[in-house]
Amino acid sequence: MSKDARTAETRRRLMDGAIDTIRAHGISGVSARSIATTAGVNQALIFYHFGSVDELLGTACLTSTKARVEAYRDRFATVSDLRALLNLGRALQQEERAAGNVTVLAQMLAGAQGDPKLAEATRTALDLWVAEIELVLRRILAASPVGELADPAGLARAVAASFIGVELWAAADPQGAEDGLAALEQLAVLAEVVDNLGPVARRALKAKLRGVRQ
Amino acid sequence: MSKDARTAETRRRLMDGAIDTIRAHGISGVSARSIATTAGVNQALIFYHFGSVDELLGTACLTSTKARVEAYRDRFATVSDLRALLNLGRALQQEERAAGNVTVLAQMLAGAQGDPKLAEATRTALDLWVAEIELVLRRILAASPVGELADPAGLARAVAASFIGVELWAAADPQGAEDGLAALEQLAVLAEVVDNLGPVARRALKAKLRGVRQ
DNA sequence: GTCTATAACGAGATAGAC
DNA sequence: GTCTATCTCGTTATAGAC
Numbered sequence: 001m002s003k004d005a006r007t008a009e010t011r012r013r014l015m016d017g018a019i020d021t022i023r024a025h026g027i028s029g030v031s032a033r034s035i036a037t038t039a040g041v042n043q044a045l046i047f048y049h050f051g052s053v054d055e056l057l058g059t060a061c062l063t064s065t066k067a068r069v070e071a072y073r074d075r076f077a078t079v080s081d082l083r084a085l086l087n088l089g090r091a092l093q094q095e096e097r098a099a100g101n102v103t104v105l106a107q108m109l110a111g112a113q114g115d116p117k118l119a120e121a122t123r124t125a126l127d128l129w130v131a132e133i134e135l136v137l138r139r140i141l142a143a144s145p146v147g148e149l150a151d152p153a154g155l156a157r158a159v160a161a162s163f164i165g166v167e168l169w170a171a172a173d174p175q176g177a178e179d180g181l182a183a184l185e186q187l188a189v190l191a192e193v194v195d196n197l198g199p200v201a202r203r204a205l206k207a208k209l210r211g212v213r214q
Numbered sequence: 215m216s217k218d219a220r221t222a223e224t225r226r227r228l229m230d231g232a233i234d235t236i237r238a239h240g241i242s243g244v245s246a247r248s249i250a251t252t253a254g255v256n257q258a259l260i261f262y263h264f265g266s267v268d269e270l271l272g273t274a275c276l277t278s279t280k281a282r283v284e285a286y287r288d289r290f291a292t293v294s295d296l297r298a299l300l301n302l303g304r305a306l307q308q309e310e311r312a313a314g315n316v317t318v319l320a321q322m323l324a325g326a327q328g329d330p331k332l333a334e335a336t337r338t339a340l341d342l343w344v345a346e347i348e349l350v351l352r353r354i355l356a357a358s359p360v361g362e363l364a365d366p367a368g369l370a371r372a373v374a375a376s377f378i379g380v381e382l383w384a385a386a387d388p389q390g391a392e393d394g395l396a397a398l399e400q401l402a403v404l405a406e407v408v409d410n411l412g413p414v415a416r417r418a419l420k421a422k423l424r425g426v427r428q
Numbered sequence: 429g430t431c432t433a434t435a436a437c438g439a440g441a442t443a444g445a446c
Numbered sequence: 447g448t449c450t451a452t453c454t455c456g457t458t459a460t461a462g463a464c
Binding site: 209 | 237239240241242243286317320321323324325326327328329333336337340344358363364365367368369370371372374375376377378379380382383385386387390391393394395397398400401403404405407408410415418419422423
Binding site: 031033034043044046047052053 | 438439440441
């Protein structure tokens, strides 16, 4: 194996090890040693390749998030109504429980409290998801009677933050998190009904919304 | 000062110190020494009074959550429609940014990953909030056309988890979190409109909901 | 009940051999 | 580029003086 390939391999192992360690033990279980053990690599190599543990965490988180978002881009692109978005959200939530990117982001976010370096890396990674969600929301809302009331950018952040919260919750109370998601899904039917109103009811709703909005 | 009073005082200082330390530095910045410093108390007293750091965290979290929930009980009781609930939620979110109980719970939840003892304490504390939210939701939903569609227990968990997520988000991206909340608030107007439909539209909606539900 | 001192260990990080 | 060895510091936890 060439030196370059060996370097790349070690860096990859370390990044994977960092992600796996966060998933398994949370941000407070992360250390240079625990990562190195998971990666099957010498501890000192973390500092040689990344300079510090925080730096490794940041790039690992960013790289893995990029990959996950990339993996979903096509599926996001096909979403054009609320029902499809809900289905995708549910699938994403289940698949990410396996791949674990949402959990990792949640843990990074927790570690970001009082650690500006981690905070910035995490913010950048989260923005990757948010940008994707915002695009879809913008598309869907344009065709909906509530479209002129809603703020896609803000909503995208609210959605992402909720995913974070649910994923974090699931670690301590799996059944509770499941019940919460099921309840939301059930309630989202309401939005679908609104979305599928006939033209008359639709106009009436629009008028009412205009009245309510300040 | 009597011995009992002195004991109580020390325990109180340690619990307050634990909460303050979590708020300031996150769960990964918590240690026996950092807590003791914040509390202005000798480090060894943590082990004398609580046995371990985890034990201290658990009881501190539970005690402070009890107090916060208690402080909101009366205000929860007066809520009888969605608009009032939204207002209370917003107030709670802002006041808790100061008192910090939601942040603490979020950090505890993060620390609970792979630490069953913390997980149990956190779950118990969260349930205090959930129970309160569930009561209100049950009351409101009973009077709403979507009431028979919704699951108050599940919804309460979803709401609480979202609060957690937003609060965690706010540490890394304050503006983003604010935008997210504002967008949700705006959209919630939709639910209010549905809630205030006339009797005819209300019956139509109910019929549609029945059709959608599987 | 509270303190000092200390044991036993894990942390981040670096130096230097290979 | 990777390893071993090591430094320095912070960690949990305990023993024992007061």
